[in-house]
Ligand code: SF4
Ligand code: SF4
């Protein structure tokens with residue numbers, strides 16, 4: 001009930017003005033505030049300095065989510081030689097980064113970041129996504145029409161398309177173990193499996209304090225940034241690193257505005273979706289080009 | 303009732319004697335366990351028999367693993383600020399401070415309810431072991447792979463899709479062809 005559907009999200013947020021005027025009600029003037037997330041929502045702080053790349057988290061996720069058998073055993077470290085992406089069969093993957101001037105590689109676990117203001121959610125025009133008060137971004141396959149807008153909109157390239165079920169197209173991604181754990185107040189399977197507590201589970205607000213304390217206590221160990229504190233309006237999964245984030249595969253050009261800010265122009269007219277396909281596609285195109293430009297910038301920077 | 307307190311008392315006396323008579327006898331005088339069976343990961347791995355005596359000899363100083371709780375001054379100057387003279391703690395076993403269920407609601411609520419707890423970012427038991435063990439094992443070149451210490455059991459093989467549950471080699475080849 002109190003889950004944040006896209007509709008409420010739009011009403012209370014950026015598109016508030018447009019909605020309210022449509023409904024002919026007076027509005028408390030809201031200056032397009034950032035939603036900023038539910039106050040008690042949970043998150044995970046991922047401390048890259050602790051990760052040993054053992055892939056226990058991947059194995060645990062596979063089991064918890066009932067995912068298909070992997071191509072190689074989870075104790076086969078040869079997969080770390082390639083940069084992998086999350087997929088319909090793997091909601092989380094760990095990648096290895098050699099850092100110039102350091103004896104040790106860093107490992108980075110990837111999964112859905114469960115954004116405070118998720119681009120997948122705001123870009124979906126059939127409301128297939130919701131953000132739960134606990135912090136999970138959930139997806140409803142019964143509503144999804146398989147248009148893949150969310151895949152384009154997600155700044156972290158997370159939603160994966162399930163090609164294995166052509167007749168029933170579904171998007172697959174990490175769901176923060178919501179159905180089996182998070183909604184019962186339990187930590188995700190990957191968090192529980194990690195031998196080194198790379199993954200600290202807790203209230204997002206507490207995790208931020210913990211993250212900044214770690215940086216303050218060990219200034220030589222960490223770069224002074226908590227990735228996900230502000231990026232794209234804040235994410236539930238946040239990261240600490242000993243190397244600059246762009247050296248461990250993070251996009252550091254996303255900015256701090258939620259992606260919705262970039263697409264609100266066309267989102268306000270989404271209810272009339274059938275008449276505005278051109279506008280929608282212009283919007284998708286904008287998103288896609290934005291990411292391409294960033295990618296070019298990123299690779300140019302290397 | 304009184305009986306329960308004797309071992310702690312004995313330990314304190316021994317510690318006091320050690321402190322009074324010099325450090326050379328620490329390792330032999332400590333009445334810590336000779337060995338500890340660690341089986342927190344029993345679901346996926348066999349137990350680890352931790353040779354406490356051997357590790358005490360190698361570490362030389364209890365504080366390497368036990369921080370300030372055995373009464374030796376902590377090594378980290380950040381800890382020493384408060385704990386330089388805090389003396390031996392009542393409990394020195396890892397699990398008395400490092401929660402086995404670190405992220406379950408019960409523990410998180412306990413942390414949230416008590417604003418006098420300073421160490422809110424305290425490792426759970428499993429991570430306390432691994433951070434400590436693996437740090438030293440790496441520095442000293444001791445075995446450091448998962449299965450160097452943990453023998454995976456059948457359930458573990460299943461979760462890791464390894465051993466008799468390993469995917470057939472063709473699965474990987476087929477994918478490569480894409
Ligand atoms: S990371 Fe991508 S898929 Fe996950 S919530 Fe954010 S926008 Fe959605
Ligand atoms: S939170 Fe759950 S679904 Fe997401 S990566 Fe971890 S184990 Fe997988």
Ligand code: SF4
Nearest residue numbers: 051052054055057194
């Ligand atoms: S289980 Fe923990 S240490 Fe192992 S790869 Fe995953 S995050 Fe890293």
